[in-house]
Amino acid sequence: MTAIIEAHGLRKDFTVSEKAGRLRRIRRTVAAVDGIDLVIEPGEMVGYIGPNGAGKSTTLKMMTGVLTPSGGSVTVCGLRPVAQRTRLARRIGVVFGQRSQLWWDLPLRDSFDLLRHVYRVPAADHAARLAECRSLLGLDEFEATPVRQLSLGQRMRGEITAALLHRPAVLFLDEPTIGLDVVSKQAVRGFLASIGARGDTTLVLTTHDLADIERLCERLVVIDHGHVVHDGTLAELHARYQSRRRVVVDLDAPIGADHHAIAAALGGLADGVTLDVVSPDGQRLEFGLQDGANAGALVACVASVASLRDLSVIEPDIEDVVARLYQRRSAGCP
């Protein structure tokens, strides 16, 4: 099967001029994207992450024909994005979290109707796709509202619908959940998951929210300073950088005075589980779990020797993982 997105040695340089003295300015070339190789197969769901300024958006903009690459090659759906921009536009959908495809002063449904003409979608196809999005995203309640009056969550649901009405083969999403409340985030994730599950749409999304990735993407590409520093599954990333989930339990009464006593009371800790913090009153315990360690077994074990008042499992933070990954890179360990 041929790849739907292929980038080889893709680069984008920007010249920035900086003040140096009262009138003098120094021009400097900065590589925002510095030689990226990426092959994405049809139907894949790829999370593209990295710290701010790593080059995520720039890569997406080169793949969608917005920016002209400074070097290397990129093809999407077999087309060269800038040279064949309008042809490519029919095959891809793009959601920029901070930009809008909608008409600000018109009701949401007018924007959908306009986009039907912009993409020349047959009326029946358009209606079918819109009906599907309408029920999955609950558009009914605000379809008649002018876009400028929509909440961010409502607008984002509108944006995603707008990007899908022409049945694109690839959907690019640049921070689709940024600034959304929990309910809206879940609605957006659930919908994208159902789009992805059908397998006929390739999904590439950038995000800062690990939950987006966990819910949606089997594959994770981490970029930093314009380079790909990880390309694999989320589990592989955690394994590689030993990121650990944390399990925090609150007990009704302490089960031991120090780490040793508690570990002994629990009958020893399983492989990959460490007891990291014990609160001064001995009622709150924090465990670290390496990837693969069984949180259920740990909780059951604690519950068998003490009565639990509260329990939480804290996922490793993406920024934390990326930050660690970056530190390793600058320290020279691949």
Add this chain to the structure above:
Amino acid sequence: MNIDWSCRVVEATELAATRGAGTRGERFRPYQRILRAQVRAQLSYRTSFWIDAVSGMTFTAMDLVTVLVLFNVTSVLGGFAFRDAFFMSAIASLSFSLADVIVGSIEQLRLIIRSGQLDSLLVRPLSLLPQLVSIDMQTRRVGRVLEGVAVLGVAAGLVHLRWSAQTVAMIILTPIAGAALFAAIFVMTATVAFWWIDSGEFGSGFTYGGRDFTNYPMTVYGQFFRRVFAIGLGFAFIAYYPALTMLGRADPLGLPDWAGWLSIPIAALACGAAGFVWRTGVRHYRSTGS
């Protein structure tokens, strides 16, 4: 796999689209729709629409009043009587209004770049320039064009044009060619924003400045200005030379009497140059932030 199916659907719709594009109407359909939506959106701010429409017409009237006031002081301007100069002003004013209605909003390009909206336009399957024009066309300025046509009619009556097929062709084509030249200047100066986002009012110097320049007979300007603006940027061919040709008057500056017809090739040349500058600009687009 599924992807083959989706690709086939895309191929089929594309094929249908290209077939549909055979007729001209189909090709312009999306832009028409966008334009109509833009009018609807503008009408949702009703008061503002009418204030703009009325103030726009006042501005056009003021241009002509300036010429009237000048002739209160002097009876001859650069060797031309009031009615001849008024005729030139009327042509210039109509040309500018026409260009301003259609592409004047391109001045907003720097704001569209700054806000990131240009990214959204670039991911649509439409050409960028017609999109920019249709999303922001200032239909409220249409009144100025109608006013311009009426004033040109009055001016043509004042100068007692000798009507012939040639005169008719020229009085219709001249404002169109003039508008095309102004439009080219609007586009070229707006393009600067691709390199220089803080371009501010840079473009106005050439667009509004050009309009003011063409309002008077070229004979009033010194040689330097004539060379740079009248000939170099082609402003003399918007109103001055076509007016001379229609009036059957010899050019005090020495060009032959058919020079008025040069407005058409000059406008075409300017549009070609604008197209080239525009495409270069889009390739240098840097986008903003995330």
